[in-house]
Amino acid sequence: ERAQLALLRDAPAVTLDGIAIKLEANIELPEEAQAAMLAGADGIGLFRSEFLFMGRRDLPTEQEQYQAYASVVKTMAGRPVTIRTLDLGADKNLDGDVTVASNPALGLRAIRYCLANPEIFATQLRALLRASLHGHVRILIPMISHMHEVHATRQAIDAACTELEARGVPYARNISLGAMVEIPAIAIAIEPFVESLDFLSIGTNDLIQYTLAIDRGDSDVADLYDPMHPAVLRLISHTINAGERAGKPVAVCGEMAGDARVTRMLLGLGLTEFSMHPAQLLDVKKEVRQAHSNALRVKVASALNRAERIDLASLSA
Protein backbone atom coordinates (compact mmCIF):
# COMPACT_ATOMS: atom_id res chain seq x y z
CA GLU A 1 0.00 0.00 0.00
CA ARG A 2 2.79 2.42 0.95
CA ALA A 3 4.75 1.70 -2.20
CA GLN A 4 1.59 2.26 -4.23
CA LEU A 5 1.00 5.63 -2.60
CA ALA A 6 4.59 6.64 -3.31
CA LEU A 7 4.10 5.69 -6.97
CA LEU A 8 0.92 7.73 -7.07
CA ARG A 9 2.72 10.71 -5.56
CA ASP A 10 5.12 10.85 -8.48
CA ALA A 11 2.48 10.10 -11.13
CA PRO A 12 1.06 13.08 -13.05
CA ALA A 13 -2.48 14.28 -12.29
CA VAL A 14 -3.85 13.84 -15.79
CA THR A 15 -7.30 12.58 -16.77
CA LEU A 16 -7.77 9.64 -19.14
CA ASP A 17 -8.48 12.10 -21.94
CA GLY A 18 -5.27 14.01 -21.30
CA ILE A 19 -6.40 17.05 -19.30
CA ALA A 20 -3.64 18.13 -16.86
CA ILE A 21 -5.02 18.98 -13.42
CA LYS A 22 -3.21 21.11 -10.83
CA LEU A 23 -3.40 19.72 -7.29
CA GLU A 24 -2.31 22.19 -4.64
CA ALA A 25 -2.27 22.30 -0.87
CA ASN A 26 -4.08 24.38 1.75
CA ILE A 27 -1.99 25.29 4.79
CA GLU A 28 -2.57 27.27 7.97
CA LEU A 29 0.98 27.46 9.34
CA PRO A 30 4.36 27.74 7.56
CA GLU A 31 5.56 24.37 8.91
CA GLU A 32 2.83 22.61 6.92
CA ALA A 33 4.53 23.46 3.62
CA GLN A 34 6.77 20.44 4.16
CA ALA A 35 3.74 18.12 4.17
CA ALA A 36 2.56 19.76 0.96
CA MET A 37 5.89 18.95 -0.70
CA LEU A 38 5.81 15.37 0.60
CA ALA A 39 2.33 14.92 -0.87
CA GLY A 40 3.63 16.09 -4.25
CA ALA A 41 1.57 19.31 -4.35
CA ASP A 42 1.96 21.57 -7.39
CA GLY A 43 2.00 24.59 -5.09
CA ILE A 44 0.15 26.20 -2.20
CA GLY A 45 -3.37 27.10 -3.34
CA LEU A 46 -4.36 28.65 -0.02
CA PHE A 47 -2.20 29.80 2.90
CA ARG A 48 -4.67 31.00 5.55
CA SER A 49 -2.44 33.77 6.92
CA GLU A 50 -4.82 34.70 9.75
CA PHE A 51 -3.44 31.77 11.75
CA LEU A 52 -0.21 33.78 12.22
CA PHE A 53 -2.34 36.40 13.99
CA MET A 54 -4.44 34.12 16.20
CA GLY A 55 -3.69 32.76 19.67
CA ARG A 56 -1.53 35.73 20.69
CA ARG A 57 -2.00 39.17 22.25
CA ASP A 58 0.09 41.28 19.85
CA LEU A 59 0.22 41.54 16.08
CA PRO A 60 3.04 39.88 14.11
CA THR A 61 5.52 42.49 12.80
CA GLU A 62 6.39 42.98 9.13
CA GLN A 63 9.69 41.14 9.68
CA GLU A 64 8.01 38.23 11.44
CA GLN A 65 5.43 37.90 8.67
CA TYR A 66 8.10 38.24 6.00
CA GLN A 67 10.02 35.35 7.55
CA ALA A 68 6.92 33.15 7.77
CA TYR A 69 5.90 33.80 4.14
CA ALA A 70 9.49 33.52 2.84
CA SER A 71 9.97 30.18 4.57
CA VAL A 72 6.92 28.74 2.76
CA VAL A 73 8.07 30.20 -0.56
CA LYS A 74 11.54 28.69 -0.12
CA THR A 75 10.18 25.29 0.89
CA MET A 76 7.97 25.25 -2.21
CA ALA A 77 11.06 25.79 -4.41
CA GLY A 78 9.59 27.84 -7.24
CA ARG A 79 6.08 26.41 -7.11
CA PRO A 80 3.33 29.04 -6.76
CA VAL A 81 2.42 30.04 -3.21
CA THR A 82 -1.00 31.65 -2.89
CA ILE A 83 -1.15 33.65 0.32
CA ARG A 84 -4.54 34.87 1.44
CA THR A 85 -4.53 38.22 3.22
CA LEU A 86 -6.04 38.30 6.71
CA ASP A 87 -9.46 36.68 6.89
CA LEU A 88 -10.40 37.70 10.42
CA GLY A 89 -13.92 37.97 11.77
CA ALA A 90 -16.80 35.49 11.93
CA ASP A 91 -15.25 32.08 12.77
CA LYS A 92 -11.67 33.44 13.23
CA ASN A 93 -10.89 36.22 15.72
CA LEU A 94 -7.95 37.99 17.36
CA ASP A 95 -7.41 37.14 21.01
CA GLY A 96 -8.82 39.77 23.31
CA ASP A 97 -10.89 41.30 20.52
CA VAL A 98 -14.01 42.30 22.40
CA THR A 99 -15.93 43.95 19.58
CA VAL A 100 -18.93 41.83 18.76
CA ALA A 101 -20.60 42.44 15.42
CA SER A 102 -24.34 41.92 15.41
CA ASN A 103 -23.84 39.34 12.67
CA PRO A 104 -20.13 38.51 12.33
CA ALA A 105 -20.47 36.47 9.13
CA LEU A 106 -22.01 39.51 7.44
CA GLY A 107 -19.92 42.11 9.23
CA LEU A 108 -16.50 43.71 9.14
CA ARG A 109 -14.51 40.60 8.26
CA ALA A 110 -11.67 39.72 5.87
CA ILE A 111 -10.98 42.39 3.20
CA ARG A 112 -13.52 44.69 4.85
CA TYR A 113 -11.57 44.50 8.10
CA CYS A 114 -8.26 45.07 6.27
CA LEU A 115 -9.50 48.13 4.38
CA ALA A 116 -10.86 49.53 7.66
CA ASN A 117 -7.47 48.88 9.37
CA PRO A 118 -5.01 50.19 6.76
CA GLU A 119 -1.93 49.92 9.00
CA ILE A 120 -2.50 46.20 9.62
CA PHE A 121 -3.14 45.65 5.91
CA ALA A 122 -0.10 47.67 4.79
CA THR A 123 2.20 45.73 7.12
CA GLN A 124 1.02 42.43 5.68
CA LEU A 125 1.28 43.63 2.08
CA ARG A 126 4.86 44.82 2.58
CA ALA A 127 5.78 41.43 4.06
CA LEU A 128 4.17 39.65 1.09
CA LEU A 129 5.92 41.84 -1.47
CA ARG A 130 9.27 41.19 0.20
CA ALA A 131 8.69 37.43 0.44
CA SER A 132 7.88 37.28 -3.28
CA LEU A 133 11.56 37.92 -4.02
CA HIS A 134 12.22 34.29 -3.04
CA GLY A 135 9.85 32.66 -5.50
CA HIS A 136 6.35 32.84 -6.86
CA VAL A 137 3.89 34.56 -4.50
CA ARG A 138 0.26 35.21 -5.44
CA ILE A 139 -1.86 37.48 -3.23
CA LEU A 140 -5.40 36.23 -2.63
CA ILE A 141 -8.09 38.55 -1.23
CA PRO A 142 -10.91 37.00 0.83
CA MET A 143 -14.59 38.01 0.88
CA ILE A 144 -14.55 40.39 -2.06
CA SER A 145 -18.06 41.56 -2.98
CA HIS A 146 -17.47 44.90 -4.75
CA MET A 147 -15.15 46.09 -7.52
CA HIS A 148 -14.20 49.12 -5.43
CA GLU A 149 -12.62 46.70 -2.93
CA VAL A 150 -10.41 45.40 -5.75
CA HIS A 151 -9.40 48.96 -6.65
CA ALA A 152 -8.72 49.86 -3.01
CA THR A 153 -6.59 46.70 -2.65
CA ARG A 154 -4.52 47.61 -5.71
CA GLN A 155 -3.99 51.10 -4.29
CA ALA A 156 -2.87 49.59 -0.98
CA ILE A 157 -0.41 47.33 -2.83
CA ASP A 158 0.96 50.30 -4.80
CA ALA A 159 1.37 52.29 -1.59
CA ALA A 160 3.20 49.35 0.02
CA CYS A 161 5.58 49.22 -2.99
CA THR A 162 6.23 52.95 -2.72
CA GLU A 163 7.05 52.66 0.96
CA LEU A 164 9.45 49.73 0.42
CA GLU A 165 11.15 51.68 -2.35
CA ALA A 166 11.54 54.71 -0.08
CA ARG A 167 13.10 52.46 2.53
CA GLY A 168 15.39 50.87 -0.04
CA VAL A 169 14.01 47.40 0.71
CA PRO A 170 13.93 45.02 -2.28
CA TYR A 171 10.67 43.39 -3.40
CA ALA A 172 9.31 41.71 -6.52
CA ARG A 173 7.27 43.79 -8.95
CA ASN A 174 4.05 42.77 -10.70
CA ILE A 175 2.89 40.37 -8.02
CA SER A 176 -0.28 38.56 -9.11
CA LEU A 177 -3.53 39.44 -7.41
CA GLY A 178 -6.58 37.21 -7.16
CA ALA A 179 -9.83 37.05 -5.23
CA MET A 180 -11.76 34.42 -3.40
CA VAL A 181 -15.15 33.77 -4.97
CA GLU A 182 -17.12 33.04 -1.82
CA ILE A 183 -19.92 35.60 -1.91
CA PRO A 184 -22.68 34.72 -4.40
CA ALA A 185 -22.86 38.30 -5.70
CA ILE A 186 -19.45 38.13 -7.33
CA ALA A 187 -20.04 34.69 -8.82
CA ILE A 188 -23.25 36.05 -10.39
CA ALA A 189 -21.65 39.29 -11.64
CA ILE A 190 -18.20 37.83 -12.28
CA GLU A 191 -17.09 39.56 -15.52
CA PRO A 192 -15.39 42.72 -14.16
CA PHE A 193 -13.66 40.65 -11.47
CA VAL A 194 -12.29 38.09 -13.88
CA GLU A 195 -11.14 40.87 -16.21
CA SER A 196 -9.30 42.93 -13.62
CA LEU A 197 -7.78 40.14 -11.51
CA ASP A 198 -5.06 37.64 -12.40
CA PHE A 199 -6.81 34.58 -10.96
CA LEU A 200 -9.82 33.44 -8.91
CA SER A 201 -10.21 30.86 -6.18
CA ILE A 202 -13.65 29.58 -5.21
CA GLY A 203 -14.16 29.24 -1.47
CA THR A 204 -16.99 26.76 -1.38
CA ASN A 205 -17.17 26.72 2.44
CA ASP A 206 -18.44 30.29 2.55
CA LEU A 207 -20.08 30.20 -0.88
CA ILE A 208 -22.40 27.42 0.32
CA GLN A 209 -23.09 29.24 3.60
CA TYR A 210 -24.05 32.49 1.87
CA THR A 211 -25.97 30.90 -0.99
CA LEU A 212 -28.13 28.67 1.20
CA ALA A 213 -28.31 30.96 4.26
CA ILE A 214 -26.88 28.18 6.43
CA ASP A 215 -24.35 29.09 9.12
CA ARG A 216 -21.41 26.78 8.32
CA GLY A 217 -20.73 26.25 12.05
CA ASP A 218 -24.29 25.64 13.26
CA SER A 219 -24.93 21.94 13.86
CA ASP A 220 -28.72 22.48 14.08
CA VAL A 221 -28.85 23.18 10.35
CA ALA A 222 -25.86 21.12 9.24
CA ASP A 223 -28.12 18.76 7.29
CA LEU A 224 -29.15 21.69 5.06
CA TYR A 225 -25.54 22.63 4.30
CA ASP A 226 -25.55 21.05 0.87
CA PRO A 227 -22.54 21.36 -1.47
CA MET A 228 -24.53 19.60 -4.21
CA HIS A 229 -27.41 22.10 -4.30
CA PRO A 230 -27.89 23.00 -7.98
CA ALA A 231 -27.69 26.74 -7.14
CA VAL A 232 -24.24 26.25 -5.60
CA LEU A 233 -23.07 24.19 -8.57
CA ARG A 234 -24.36 26.77 -11.04
CA LEU A 235 -22.35 29.50 -9.26
CA ILE A 236 -19.22 27.35 -9.41
CA SER A 237 -19.86 26.49 -13.05
CA HIS A 238 -20.50 30.13 -14.00
CA THR A 239 -17.21 31.19 -12.36
CA ILE A 240 -15.18 28.44 -14.05
CA ASN A 241 -16.68 29.24 -17.45
CA ALA A 242 -15.94 32.96 -17.08
CA GLY A 243 -12.32 32.14 -16.20
CA GLU A 244 -12.05 29.83 -19.19
CA ARG A 245 -13.37 32.52 -21.54
CA ALA A 246 -10.98 35.15 -20.14
CA GLY A 247 -8.01 32.80 -20.00
CA LYS A 248 -7.64 33.32 -16.24
CA PRO A 249 -7.01 30.42 -13.85
CA VAL A 250 -9.83 29.41 -11.51
CA ALA A 251 -9.29 27.07 -8.55
CA VAL A 252 -11.51 25.64 -5.85
CA CYS A 253 -9.92 25.83 -2.38
CA GLY A 254 -12.94 25.02 -0.16
CA GLU A 255 -13.50 21.60 1.42
CA MET A 256 -15.16 20.28 -1.75
CA ALA A 257 -11.80 20.30 -3.55
CA GLY A 258 -10.40 17.68 -1.17
CA ASP A 259 -13.43 15.41 -1.12
CA ALA A 260 -12.62 12.55 -3.51
CA ARG A 261 -16.35 11.70 -3.72
CA VAL A 262 -16.98 14.91 -5.69
CA THR A 263 -13.76 15.04 -7.74
CA ARG A 264 -15.52 13.71 -10.86
CA MET A 265 -18.33 16.20 -10.44
CA LEU A 266 -15.85 19.11 -10.21
CA LEU A 267 -14.00 17.82 -13.29
CA GLY A 268 -17.40 17.75 -14.97
CA LEU A 269 -17.82 21.45 -14.12
CA GLY A 270 -14.53 22.05 -15.96
CA LEU A 271 -12.35 22.57 -12.90
CA THR A 272 -8.61 22.12 -13.54
CA GLU A 273 -7.17 23.44 -10.24
CA PHE A 274 -7.93 21.91 -6.84
CA SER A 275 -6.47 23.02 -3.50
CA MET A 276 -6.93 20.89 -0.38
CA HIS A 277 -5.41 19.57 2.83
CA PRO A 278 -2.19 17.75 1.89
CA ALA A 279 -3.55 14.48 3.36
CA GLN A 280 -6.34 14.44 0.74
CA LEU A 281 -4.17 14.99 -2.30
CA LEU A 282 -3.41 11.42 -3.33
CA ASP A 283 -7.04 10.25 -3.05
CA VAL A 284 -8.10 13.10 -5.32
CA LYS A 285 -5.28 12.34 -7.74
CA LYS A 286 -6.42 8.73 -7.96
CA GLU A 287 -9.90 9.91 -9.02
CA VAL A 288 -8.45 12.34 -11.56
CA ARG A 289 -6.37 9.63 -13.19
CA GLN A 290 -9.42 7.39 -13.62
CA ALA A 291 -11.75 10.08 -14.97
CA HIS A 292 -12.71 11.01 -18.50
CA SER A 293 -13.07 14.76 -18.26
CA ASN A 294 -15.00 15.45 -21.48
CA ALA A 295 -17.58 12.74 -20.85
CA LEU A 296 -18.10 14.16 -17.34
CA ARG A 297 -18.54 17.67 -18.71
CA VAL A 298 -21.37 16.54 -20.97
CA LYS A 299 -23.20 14.72 -18.15
CA VAL A 300 -22.79 17.52 -15.60
CA ALA A 301 -23.81 20.26 -18.06
CA SER A 302 -27.05 18.54 -18.94
CA ALA A 303 -28.05 18.10 -15.28
CA LEU A 304 -27.13 21.72 -14.50
CA ASN A 305 -29.17 23.06 -17.39
CA ARG A 306 -32.23 21.50 -15.83
CA ALA A 307 -31.13 22.50 -12.29
CA GLU A 308 -31.41 18.84 -11.39
CA ARG A 309 -29.50 17.27 -8.54
CA ILE A 310 -26.47 15.47 -9.87
CA ASP A 311 -26.41 11.77 -9.03
CA LEU A 312 -22.77 11.15 -8.09
CA ALA A 313 -23.11 7.42 -8.75
CA SER A 314 -24.00 8.16 -12.38
CA LEU A 315 -20.61 9.87 -12.80
CA SER A 316 -18.46 6.92 -11.75
CA ALA A 317 -16.94 4.81 -14.46
Ligand code: PEP
Ligand atom coordinates in the same frame (compact mmCIF):
# COMPACT_ATOMS: atom_id res chain seq x y z
C1 PEP B 1 -13.84 28.85 1.96
O1 PEP B 1 -14.60 29.71 2.41
O2 PEP B 1 -14.21 27.91 1.23
C2 PEP B 1 -12.39 28.89 2.26
C3 PEP B 1 -11.53 28.14 1.60
O3 PEP B 1 -11.96 29.72 3.25
P1 PEP B 1 -12.24 29.49 4.82
O4 PEP B 1 -12.70 28.07 5.01
O5 PEP B 1 -10.93 29.80 5.47
O6 PEP B 1 -13.29 30.52 5.09
Ligand code: MG
Ligand atom coordinates in the same frame (compact mmCIF):
# COMPACT_ATOMS: atom_id res chain seq x y z
MG1 MG C 1 -13.93 31.53 3.33
